[in-house]
Amino acid sequence: MVKNKFCQNSGQSTIEFLMTFTAAVGFIFVFLKMALNYTDGYMVHHATFLAARSYLVTDADRDDIDEGDRLAKTTAERVFNSYLPDGLIKGVTGGDLKENSPNPTTTKFRAFVGLYIEYAQRFSIGFVGGKSNVNFRSEAFLGREPSRSESKQQVCAAIKSLGLSRCDVHVTLEDNGG
Numbered sequence: 001m002v003k004n005k006f007c008q009n010s011g012q013s014t015i016e017f018l019m020t021f022t023a024a025v026g027f028i029f030v031f032l033k034m035a036l037n038y039t040d041g042y043m044v045h046h047a048t049f050l051a052a053r054s055y056l057v058t059d060a061d062r063d064d065i066d067e068g069d070r071l072a073k074t075t076a077e078r079v080f081n082s083y084l085p086d087g088l089i090k091g092v093t094g095g096d097l098k099e100n101s102p103n104p105t106t107t108k109f110r111a112f113v114g115l116y117i118e119y120a121q122r123f124s125i126g127f128v129g130g131k132s133n134v135n136f137r138s139e140a141f142l143g144r145e146p147s148r149s150e151s152k153q154q155v156c157a158a159i160k161s162l163g164l165s166r167c168d169v170h171v172t173l174e175d176n177g178g
Contacts, residue, residue, distance in 0.1 A: 052140035
């Protein structure tokens with residue numbers, strides 16, 4: 001075998017190893033951060049779902065629908081913060097919860113009633129995959145029964161439509177289950 005002093009390949013395998021090792025470690029970090037984003041998303045969604053359930057079942061039995069909705073929103077934020085404490089996931093706090101209120105006096109008709117939260121997290125660990133944020137949204141829209149005050153207002157409106165002038169006394173709607 002003839003040795004050529006201009007063509008020495010003694011470091012080629014080391015360079016190839018370093019390049020493939022760097023690429024492999026980079027992929028591992030990207031997929032690890034993606035897995036953490038998915039896990040954070042599941043945690044936020046679970047907290048949003050539980051907060052939406054408490055929002056939808058909180059019935060203040062008040063004549064003022066707005067006051068009842070405020071109480072429901074406060075209760076939902078408390079539940080959200082109990083399942084997802086502040087600081088557990090960066091950028092997500094219970095104060096960021098937004099609602100699709102069923103109240104027809106303050107909002108247009110809403111086909112979906114419940115809560116949602118929008119937050120942003122980094123896509124990847126800084127040196128691999130970029131430093132840009134990914135926007136996430138967790139929604140929990142459930143069916144809702146009307147509250148007592150909403151039922152009272154609807155029954156009162158029905159009584160007035162029949163030509164009866166008074167419905168300021170306690171109004172009930174009886175259902176025999178049939």
